[in-house]
Amino acid sequence: MNMCAALMLFQHAYDPQAPVHGAPWLWFSIIKILVVFTVLMVTIAYLTLAERKISAWIQDRHGPNRVGPRGLAQPLADGLKNIMKEETYPSAAYSPLFILAPVMSFIPALITFAVIPFAAPLPTRWGLVDMSIADLPVGFLYILAIASLGVYGIVLAGWSSNNKYALLGGLRSSAQMVSYEVSMGLAVVSVLLLSGNVSLSSIVSSQVKTGWYFFPLLIGFFLFLVAAFAETNRLPFDLPEAESELIAGYHTEYSSMKFSMFFIAEYSNMTTASALLTTLFFGGWAVPFWTTVNTAPWHWWKTVITLVCFMLKTGFFLFLYMWIRWTLPRFRYDQLMSVGWKVMLPIALAYLVVMAGAVLALDAAGIAPTARLGGFLPTYWTLLGVLNIVLAVLVFVVLDRGRLVSPASARVGPVELAELRAMSTRRPAPVQGD
Amino acid sequence: MAIQVKVLERPIRQTSYVRAMLKGMAITFKHLTNPHKVTWQYPEQKWDLSPRWRGTHRMLTDENGKAKCVACGLCPQICPANCIKLVPGEDEEGNRYPLVYEIDEFRCIFCGYCQEVCPEEAIHVGRHYENSEYSRAGFVYDLERLTAQTHPVCEMWDPADPRGE
Numbered sequence: 001m002n003m004c005a006a007l008m009l010f011q012h013a014y015d016p017q018a019p020v021h022g023a024p025w026l027w028f029s030i031i032k033i034l035v036v037f038t039v040l041m042v043t044i045a046y047l048t049l050a051e052r053k054i055s056a057w058i059q060d061r062h063g064p065n066r067v068g069p070r071g072l073a074q075p076l077a078d079g080l081k082n083i084m085k086e087e088t089y090p091s092a093a094y095s096p097l098f099i100l101a102p103v104m105s106f107i108p109a110l111i112t113f114a115v116i117p118f119a120a121p122l123p124t125r126w127g128l129v130d131m132s133i134a135d136l137p138v139g140f141l142y143i144l145a146i147a148s149l150g151v152y153g154i155v156l157a158g159w160s161s162n163n164k165y166a167l168l169g170g171l172r173s174s175a176q177m178v179s180y181e182v183s184m185g186l187a188v189v190s191v192l193l194l195s196g197n198v199s200l201s202s203i204v205s206s207q208v209k210t211g212w213y214f215f216p217l218l219i220g221f222f223l224f225l226v227a228a229f230a231e232t233n234r235l236p237f238d239l240p241e242a243e244s245e246l247i248a249g250y251h252t253e254y255s256s257m258k259f260s261m262f263f264i265a266e267y268s269n270m271t272t273a274s275a276l277l278t279t280l281f282f283g284g285w286a287v288p289f290w291t292t293v294n295t296a297p298w299h300w301w302k303t304v305i306t307l308v309c310f311m312l313k314t315g316f317f318l319f320l321y322m323w324i325r326w327t328l329p330r331f332r333y334d335q336l337m338s339v340g341w342k343v344m345l346p347i348a349l350a351y352l353v354v355m356a357g358a359v360l361a362l363d364a365a366g367i368a369p370t371a372r373l374g375g376f377l378p379t380y381w382t383l384l385g386v387l388n389i390v391l392a393v394l395v396f397v398v399l400d401r402g403r404l405v406s407p408a409s410a411r412v413g414p415v416e417l418a419e420l421r422a423m424s425t426r427r428p429a430p431v432q433g434d
Numbered sequence: 435m436a437i438q439v440k441v442l443e444r445p446i447r448q449t450s451y452v453r454a455m456l457k458g459m460a461i462t463f464k465h466l467t468n469p470h471k472v473t474w475q476y477p478e479q480k481w482d483l484s485p486r487w488r489g490t491h492r493m494l495t496d497e498n499g500k501a502k503c504v505a506c507g508l509c510p511q512i513c514p515a516n517c518i519k520l521v522p523g524e525d526e527e528g529n530r531y532p533l534v535y536e537i538d539e540f541r542c543i544f545c546g547y548c549q550e551v552c553p554e555e556a557i558h559v560g561r562h563y564e565n566s567e568y569s570r571a572g573f574v575y576d577l578e579r580l581t582a583q584t585h586p587v588c589e590m591w592d593p594a595d596p597r598g599e
């Protein structure tokens with residue numbers, strides 16, 4: 001009798017389609033951490049190669065092609081070089097923070113990846129294993145919280161270096177990240193409106209059911225995209241390390257592995273941002289037009305296919321990052337601030353209100369999120385998408401006429417001219433010559 | 435004095451950020467996929483040197499394998515970098531020959547005056563440039579090393595044929 005109960009418990013405990021728990025859960029978590037960490041580090045290493053290759057191709061060059069076949073061993077050589085380099089400690093720097101800063105930017109950059117679901121769950125003998133390190137119920141909030149920690153690394157690096165350029169880089173970075181985080185958060189609220197949940201895995205599964213969110217949330221997607229560029233300090237928002245003005249910005253004083261850590265942090269931030277764009281707007285690991293793969297019952301081949309799909313989508317956004325980097329010049333500081341506060345924030349706020357109203361109206365009209373128009377197009381998705389396209393055209397026309405980014409020499413209107421004249425009469429006349 | 439800012443009136447299509455950005459991305463993408471690359475893969479792929487290229491020196495020899503130089507002293511005289519060291523000698527028959535003839539390739543500015551001035555067409559600048567060394571001393575080419583060079587020599591500019599045709 002006892003045996004029988006134990007056996008039943010055993011069978012219940014190890015149902016392949018129920019979430020894994022207990023000791024196997026712990027083991028699987030450890031394995032997932034190790035695998036994801038390794039894969040992420042290798043990806044980052046190869047992203048540096050990809051960046052150099054893409055920049056070379058865009059500039060009609062070959063890029064690194066000497067180390068290994070077609071230059072594929074270049075990241076190894078770079079890594080080795082960075083480890084062998086001398087660690088410099090500027091005498092004026094404040095050592096504890098100077099050493100802590102790279103760690104502070106490195107760790108948040110890596111741990112944000114923990115909540116991103118990168119494939120369909122894998123059924124094993126011990127139960128269903130989630131293909132994300134930790135599927136936190138507060139998924140996206142966790143990412144917002146950790147991502148804003150990254151700025152500390154940069155600010156502390158800038159401050160503790162005791163170097164004016166580094167300090168300026170750190171200051172710019174904090175201002176930039178704080179400004180763009182607001183619109184980023186607001187852009188994501190619209191995703192949460194549709195999915196009704198902040199956990200990333202349920203955002204993915206609701207996209208499987210109702211269609212990917214990039215279409216019904218087109219403007220939200222673009223806002224998030226721009227904010228993600230700004231958050232990761234990539235061109236055209238790389239003011240914290242603006243080479244032409246600040247030497248290398250916040251990491252001017254760093255060398256060797258400490259410099260490498262900032263580099264790794266930048267690339268893993270990029271990877272996380274691309275993975276987030278995929279997860280929030282492009283259906284995460286979902287394969288387009290193939291419902292069998294995207295839904296239970298799970299099977300290992302479904303996990304493999306969805307993993308490949310996730311990698312392809314993330315890879316596309318990583319490519320977009322590089323493509324944009326090698327196309328656009330850097331913004332001026334005032335342009336950065338005015339785009340952040342005067343363009344992105346009002347649009348994000350207004351958009352949120354409009355989307356909330358639209359969702360409310362659709363709900364009031366009794367249209368279920370899963371209802372399909374003519375049996376194929378999801379009604380909800382289509383209606384919101386059309387609304388977004390109309391809005392996008394409006395926004396585009398307005399921004400285009402008002403010049404999204406102010407030109408280098410702004411026009412001085414009659415009012416400003418009068419003000420300037422009044423100011424110059426109040427000032428003592430400038431001394432001519434020396 | 436009021437600040438005068440000159441602002442050019444331009445049509446919106448020239449000042450729009452979004453359109454300029456999309457255009458720029460199209461251009462970079464075109465270059466990205468363009469298989470034509472301008473880089474020369476140096477050690478494998480080399481530039482064709484001009485016939486008038488002035489590089490590493492070469493001392494020509496007569497049929498007996500002796501350097502053609504008669505130690506006239508014109509090349510050390512003309513050399514603007516003062517990098518030719520010549521100690522003349524004379525044999526029993528009264529033929530002059532260089533006892534010591536050294537050119538410091540490191541100081542040389544490859545002006546080619548030595549070749550132009552040489553009455554015996556002995557010293558030449560050559561169509562060759564890969565002459566790096568690990569030490570400064572390695573750049574001092576003695577007579578033996580100068581005669582041992584095999585690269586083609588420079589064809590100097592000819593006033594009769596200014597375009598080298």
Ligand code: SF4
Pocket residue numbers: 509512513514515516517518537541542543544545546547548549559
């Ligand atoms: S090329 Fe000019 S600088 Fe060089 S050795 Fe001859 S004369 Fe001197």
Ligand code: SF4
Pocket residue numbers: 502503504505506507508509510520548551552553554555556557
């Ligand atoms: S000019 Fe010619 S012949 Fe005279 S010393 Fe120089 S190499 Fe010899």
